[in-house]
Amino acid sequence: AKPTAAAISSGIICDQKTGTTTWWLRSSGSEPAKMADIYLTGIIHNSWVNSQNDGVRPVIWVNYTDAGFSN
Secondary structure, eight states, rough: OOOOHHHHHHOOOBBBTTOBBEEEEEEEOOTTEEEEEOOTTTTTTEEEEESSBBBOOOOOOTTTTTTTTOO
């Protein structure tokens, strides 16, 4: 994932070559004070919950059938 200009200006860390950044998952990490994240290289990693270097990628699930849509 590539961060927005606002995220970069707030200090998020980016990979020099790819421009990608680390971002949190909603899953807990391997220790109580850690969260799972996707690291710069694309692997699942763990970061401290107070880390200011990770990005956030909001996700929303939409059930089209509940909204009245059909295929």
